[in-house]
Amino acid sequence: MGRTRMVVIGGDAAGMSAASSARRRRPASDLEIVAFERGEHTSYSACGLPYLAGGVVEDWHDLVVRTPEQFAEQDITAKVRHEVQAIDLDARRVTVRDLDAGRTIREPFDILVVATGSEPVRPPIPGIDLPGVYGLSILRDGIELRAAIDAGPKAAVVIGGGYIGLEAAEQLVNRDVPTTLVEQTPQVMNQVDPDMGELVGKAVAGLGVTLYLEEEVEEIEAGDDGRVAAVRTSARTIPADLVVLGLGSRPSVELAESAGIPIGPSGGIRVNRRMRTPVEGVWAAGDCAETIHVVTGEPVNYHLGTIANKQGRICGTNIGGGYVTFPGVLGTAVTKVCDLEVARTGLGERDLGPLGIEAESGTVESTTRAGYYPGAEQIHTKILAERRSGRLLGAQIVGREGAAKRIDVLAAALWNGMTVHDLVNMDVSYAPPFAPVWDPVLISARKLSEQITADLERC
């Protein structure tokens, strides 16, 4: 009886977690595992790229969780610079381009894991491919941007005010590079509501980043040397010898789609709760896979390292013969821009209309520690709850040191379908160095609970 052959497409968090988890349950004598990675590296922290670029993380090797050599010790073959170009579901094989050798091979599989991840959005802006324009998506990008920052640029423009854009801007101002951030919507950090985004925008401007909102980038202009020299927006031209793109990402599903693997309404590959696609023997995990939003039950597609790692583990455990399911996501996320912390979970105001949900919100300003305790920092906490029922829908935090990780308590409350009325009394920890006696999370819940109760009593 032959061994089962598992082929993994994509050698990062989801794919390699799947490989490792499957291996933990099935020995090499039973299951052969081969992973193909288009890039040069396996299993690295993409979320660490801004910190590598800015030099906060000195050595790029520190971002690599596991090398192909380390996977080999687990009897997992991980081949980098191998790009899967086609999946043949009938013949049960993939076509792989060995990028260095320049040849194409065919590799059979019994089990296929599609973990092709996501790719940065690159709109057709003239000049987007000029030298001096950097993305921040794969390890190679981080290494190259680091070299560019180390070279001492005169002025930088960051295009896009989401997580990557803001984290890149932080690194640039920390390195004393005059930095402008251009965002085409009216706020930075569209992952939070406008009122919270305004707080972020003000704080970012306070760090010395020049912020231009509601401006569209029309061209990235070249200088005489053929390198980037300026960014022209709908309102102005900004000189820059370094440009960083932070325009979001989309799931990499072309390969799966071409093969006939179903894509869901979110744009991600359809999977069941065990991470199997509708095609027998074909699994998907990570940024390329669709999942369910725990609050709404709707299909969604997020690109977050935590989700990729969890899904990879679940996928691999099931392939290994276990039984585990992925319950969905809340879209919990956090970021830091200098000493500013921003976090979110669940739904925001923009999500409500299309879902037909009516909500009330409560926003409070409080402190991260007892007001009298040294180092007490400002924290703004906003929560959204359904009208009448008081069911929690989402939460956002903007504050200084010690603020953002509190989002996890709100995520846990959301995860469990709590109402704000329950949340008020939840027994969270208190001591003056850690919180006021009413934790900001509870204060926001209390305010909203009282507001919703008052509405009910008026009826």
Next chain:
Amino acid sequence: MGRTRMVVIGGDAAGMSAASSARRRRPASDLEIVAFERGEHTSYSACGLPYLAGGVVEDWHDLVVRTPEQFAEQDITAKVRHEVQAIDLDARRVTVRDLDAGRTIREPFDILVVATGSEPVRPPIPGIDLPGVYGLSILRDGIELRAAIDAGPKAAVVIGGGYIGLEAAEQLVNRDVPTTLVEQTPQVMNQVDPDMGELVGKAVAGLGVTLYLEEEVEEIEAGDDGRVAAVRTSARTIPADLVVLGLGSRPSVELAESAGIPIGPSGGIRVNRRMRTPVEGVWAAGDCAETIHVVTGEPVNYHLGTIANKQGRICGTNIGGGYVTFPGVLGTAVTKVCDLEVARTGLGERDLGPLGIEAESGTVESTTRAGYYPGAEQIHTKILAERRSGRLLGAQIVGREGAAKRIDVLAAALWNGMTVHDLVNMDVSYAPPFAPVWDPVLISARKLSEQITADLERC
């Protein structure tokens, strides 16, 4: 029609929260509110006393949340230095000693709130009342201990290794006072399991505190000047000109008990979920009141500021005509000793036997941030879950900066009756400055989930 008269016994967190919450719903024309406080101050942060004593909080006024003058603006009469000496349930009145005027008055009530709090345990150790021996229970204690520390003591002994003892020891070593801590059990911080307590003990010793475990204090010895000169334990005599007592606290229920208000098995005053005692018109809240443990359903009595504030609010809202209930507690608590952070929630190993619960535990050592991110600190996370079911029972954290507040996520999980299997996939936040991609909380759940699953699969 006369006004209703509400009398509150005890002018701190629970009592004054009850007063304020009742006032918010019923105007002074409808409800008269009078509070009697034995001490000199109303509504102050008892948890801030160690920090006042050590000078981290400069001015004791900063610990006072609200003065009698401020309550007067809300039409709440708060009388300090007024000790309630008896409750007459039949006549609906209390006997009050005006400590300054030296006279006794009788005050009628329609509604009574017993918020007598807790008092420090003071075992009959010879010399416990000597000058130079300090408790750390009321604001007066904090002010006096501060003066004693400012005077530059030569050597201090802290008796008792719980929260107050450790926090006092922190303040003493921070002020360069050679400090010895004597604890009669085999570990400090009996609120956590022995293995976690050992980590705390090692860290505390590392701060320069001399630690003597399993030693009982037999006498506090006086010098020729009649002040404390040494502490004699079962093993040695330790010279000291300053002694701090941290021997725990018990509910102050004598007054209620003498009046015939029922006391529950936990030693606290029996109340229903709206904080009313079995006696019509008589309510209780805070340290003196019994409550229910959310995990076990058993009656318990904890002395924590968070609980007192919440119960006071619920008590007062109900008196005011609202309808709110207190769901119980987890015993979530946190403390800091220099840069060491300790937190706990739910049940510990010692609680299990008497309850007939069998548990498995998972302890992991991880980091507070991504390992490669500057400032990543050590964090030990331990969770207990029921055998087979995997239902979470409790959790403990010992770590450095950024570690302890994570207990709240575990408290939220416990609060909602989650299993470790659910918890593994919960969508908590991640970014390199805040957590590894698998948050320590999730790693501990993952470890325990895999352990419990492996046990089940072996069956």
